[in-house]
Amino acid sequence: MQLDFIWTLLISLGLTLALELIFCFAVGLRGSRNLTVVILVNILTNPPIVLLNYILGKTSDLPPFLIITVLEMSAVLVEGLYYRSYGENIKHPFALSFCANAFSFLTVLIINHIV
């Protein structure tokens, strides 16, 4: 792995942050504290997921779909836990986490398909 992989991590994080912030704002999440939590949970989960996906893809024989599914579900779980613990008045933290991740994941899939 070369140092330019850092760029991959930064682009992935930037895109995910933009999409999940748009989603959370669209579903009515407000307040600087909640939006800070959205940013922090993504910094916490996105880089390790992109890194693990790369390493597992290179070093294991597991199917890519399985690797992505397990990693994304882990992200949903961790982000849900943080929304529940640190968010303010988030009624359904795990549903929010699942939907935000699904939105960003599917949006990028669509962008990839179009491009």
Add this chain to the structure above:
Amino acid sequence: MKYISLKRMAALAFTCVSLVSLLCGYALADAIFAPEDDFYNSHAGECEYVNRDYYANGESGYTEFFTKPNGSSLGFADNGELFHIQFSYKLGDELWGLAEYSVNGNKLIARNGDVYKTAWMRFSDITPKFDYISFDEAHSSEYKAYEGEYSELSGVTNIVMWTFPNSGESNGTIDQVDENFAVGSVYTDIDGVQWSFVSYYYGMRNFWICLSDPTNTDIAAKDVPPVVFNTPEPGSQPESTANDMTTVIIICVAAAMLCTAFAFALLKKKKNQNEETK
């Protein structure tokens, strides 16, 4: 994953250029096939066309493949495996070659079917297969100009195309020659057999024909210089020479996670203070 593939961007750009070319009625004959390689796509203008076969021949007994010049290691090929180098790229003082390869177990092998990838390797780790260019380098001083009128080939069918004189390796046959056929140099071998070089004939490039016996498919290889391959030490395993930054990147990610955890701790503290003041 949550990032856009560079390949897809390149594919879009290529499609746009193709469409524009078609709309403008502009096309290039004998186009060079561009490999699907991210580094090549972003440095095509700095790459040189090679189009020659090379044997893997690394000093350690193995040849290492990389994602790009000085990039990450992709694995190793055994010395003696033959690869087709399409392009070269000079990075500093080092020349790198781009080839297609397939994977067989944990070994990298020459492209096998439609499942293949591209990789870069150091020219210092590969040895060219003796071909028409090598022959030219060794024998060009012995060439003479052709002064006949192709009477040797008149009415002859199935003329064998050889990679170079006495190579023992042919690339098929020509049904018959017409007025567009022209030879360049003529080479007479030690047995007095005459050969002539053809640079182009209906899409076929850089081959030799035996003027003395144009239809003989059984001319055996003779005096082809052998390749000396480096062999690995008994029991040795290939060792990567790549400048691997995996540990540094893992540390960077771990540091980002630690900082985030610290930020969460501050948030928690602030929340607790707010609750106490209420």
